[in-house]
Amino acid sequence: MIDCKLKNAKLSDPIFDQCVLESCNFREASLKDCEFSNCAFTQCKIIDNSFNASKTANVTFSGKLQEVSFISEPPNTPLLIDFELCKLDWVTFIDCDLEQIIPPADPQHIFFKDVSVRARKALALIISEPENSINKLLKRRLQKLTTQRGALFNIKNLEEYQGPELTKQFIALLQNT
Structure with missing residues (x-):
């Protein structure tokens, strides 16, 4: 998906598998119940969102994440995310196992x-x-x-x-x- 507008969208349990999301606006969209597997977010506007660590695997972010929370439900779920080309601005990790992430390179x-x-x-x-x-x-x-x-x-x-x-x-x- 390129340049999709999902600002403030109320998404209920969708599954994103092997997706490339480029220049999409996810500002304040409801992403916590979404499942992301083998996806890449490139230069997307992701502001004021939450992701569930148990529903997020093999995901790559490039660009900027702002005021985003990664929440592990259940606690200590491994977060399998590549942040190498990402800037994290006020991003929090709640009860997540970060041992397998690829951290930002900067x-x-x-x-x-x-x-x-x-x-x-x-x-x-x-x-x-x-x-x-x-x-x-x-x-x-x-x-x-x-x-x-x-x-x-x-x-x-x-x-x-x-x-x-x-x-x-x-x-x-x-x-x-």
């Missing part, structure tokens, strides 16, 4: 396949440090990662959300463990 994104191990080691390093507001936040953020199967961060989004200094410390703790 330096704005950072991927930790083994994030739970790294987070536990980072927590062990900072647990003995004096309690202050930054350490409290770092501990809270790291604690959330101890049960995750992979984590993918957009550095600019993190800096906007928690400030450049906290982001720098957070990423350094994960990288250096």
Whole structure:
């Protein structure tokens, strides 16, 4: 499909298999109940959407995803997605296993396949440090990662959300463990 307009569309359980979707507008479309298998999204407008990880397999995104959530129902479903040519802007992964994704190639994104191990080691390093507001936040953020199967961060989004200094410390703790 090329240049299709599905803005605000209410899609009920459609199956997209071996599809190429190019320059399509999916802004605020209901995609959570859609099944995508062996599909490629190229330069599509995907803003304010959700995808179900258990209904999304072997999908490639190129272009930009903005305010998109990937939700694993049931929890820890492996996400089988290629984001190599994609910019992720405020994209969240809820209960997803990210160990098999292909992360974005640009330096704005950072991927930790083994994030739970790294987070536990980072927590062990900072647990003995004096309690202050930054350490409290770092501990809270790291604690959330101890049960995750992979984590993918957009550095600019993190800096906007928690400030450049906290982001720098957070990423350094994960990288250096």
